[in-house]
Amino acid sequence: MALRISARQFLRSARRSYPECHCIRQFSSTVQQAVEPTQPQPPLNERTTHFGFETVAEAQKEQRVAGVFSNIAASYDAMNDFMSLGIHRLWKDHFVRSINPGTTNPTNPQGWKMLDIAGGTGDIAFRLLDHSTLINCNPASKIIVSDINPEMLDEGRKRSLKTSYANSPRLEFLLANAENLSEIPDNSIDLYTVAFGIRNFTNKQKALGEAYRVLKPGGVFACLEFSGVTNPVFNAVYKRWSFGAIPLIGQLVVGDRDSYQYLVESIERFPRQEEFRGMIEKAGFATPGWEDLTGGIAAVHKGVKPLVSDAVEAAARRVEV
Numbered sequence: 001m002a003l004r005i006s007a008r009q010f011l012r013s014a015r016r017s018y019p020e021c022h023c024i025r026q027f028s029s030t031v032q033q034a035v036e037p038t039q040p041q042p043p044l045n046e047r048t049t050h051f052g053f054e055t056v057a058e059a060q061k062e063q064r065v066a067g068v069f070s071n072i073a074a075s076y077d078a079m080n081d082f083m084s085l086g087i088h089r090l091w092k093d094h095f096v097r098s099i100n101p102g103t104t105n106p107t108n109p110q111g112w113k114m115l116d117i118a119g120g121t122g123d124i125a126f127r128l129l130d131h132s133t134l135i136n137c138n139p140a141s142k143i144i145v146s147d148i149n150p151e152m153l154d155e156g157r158k159r160s161l162k163t164s165y166a167n168s169p170r171l172e173f174l175l176a177n178a179e180n181l182s183e184i185p186d187n188s189i190d191l192y193t194v195a196f197g198i199r200n201f202t203n204k205q206k207a208l209g210e211a212y213r214v215l216k217p218g219g220v221f222a223c224l225e226f227s228g229v230t231n232p233v234f235n236a237v238y239k240r241w242s243f244g245a246i247p248l249i250g251q252l253v254v255g256d257r258d259s260y261q262y263l264v265e266s267i268e269r270f271p272r273q274e275e276f277r278g279m280i281e282k283a284g285f286a287t288p289g290w291e292d293l294t295g296g297i298a299a300v301h302k303g304v305k306p307l308v309s310d311a312v313e314a315a316a317r318r319v320e321v
């Protein structure tokens with residue numbers, strides 16, 4: 001299979017396709033150049049958003065993102081390992097450990113009701129269920145894996161057949177847009193997770209509002225997403241890898257350069273740590289801050305939906321001021 005390309009072959013071909021000057025173009029002036037529209041731009045009166053470095057009408061973005069994930073669904077898990085050299089597994093393990101799902105206390109003697117948004121192939125959901133069951137000895141926790149893309153959910157269903165959760169009431173799949181979770185009642189969820197998903201949403205603030213609505217007071221919002229590398233030298237090396245190698249790996253391994261070009265551009269476009277924290281707070285959550293992973297390549301953001309009394313107090317303070 002194509003995945004058998006050796007590292008040496010890959011590097012040789014990378015050097016051929018990406019001579020030095022091309023990389024420099026990509027990483028110095030390029031962000032600027034790449035932003036310049038290469039496609040017909042939407043009429044000025046239409047609401048627009050980013051699709052990678054392109055500006056597109058909001059109505060188009062969902063379709064284009066769907067196209068990307070439909071194209072890569074079958075190869076998604078293998079490509080994640082290849083592109084991140086397996087590091088995404090460490091990040092996901094750490095993310096789940098830091099949440100410690102399935103703990104019980106007098107106010108929540110049952111298992112947790114969890115919702116993994118943009119859950120794709122179930123990577124986070126299976127880890128959450130495993131942690132709850134094996135570490136916290138809580139076999140009652142349940143999860144809904146939700147995604148807008150039926151092909152990604154199908155991959156998740158297929159993978160679930162290899163777990164003990166297959167066809168059990170502990171695991172459900174839901175086709176839904178994170179910006180409109182009308183199937184999920186208000187105040188019904190203990191934990192909302194989203195990993196490497198939110199940067200693809202058209203209206204991220206609206207999705208955060210939905211997260212707030214569905215969580216119970218005291219419920220936790222937890223997000224793992226690519227973020228901003230803080231060290232400038234490391235950032236230069238990382239950009240070179242991501243813009244130079246990732247679309248090329250996409251092209252060589254699965255014959256799809258464009259989808260992987262979108263993925264790296266969407267990372268660049270995603271708000272940096274401080275700004276994203278502000279968006280979580282704007283949705284109503286109390287945030288303890290964030291945790292950078294691997295120098296900020298990724299970051300974990302958390303928020304807690306205030307208990308009603310906290311919210312009432314905060315509202316009262318606002319009125320007093």
Ligand SMILES: C[S@@+](CC[C@H](N)C(=O)[O-])C[C@H]1O[C@@H](n2cnc3c(N)ncnc32)[C@H](O)[C@@H]1O
Pocket residue numbers: 065069117118119120121122123124146147148149152176177178179194195196197198200201202
């Ligand atoms: C990079 S994958 C992440 C999958 C999984 N969470 C993981 O960490 O491996 C991003 C996922 O976001 C989903 N997605 C994109 N836009 C969405 C939206 N508006 N609502 C729900 N899911 C969305 C895609 O279909 C895709 O499955």
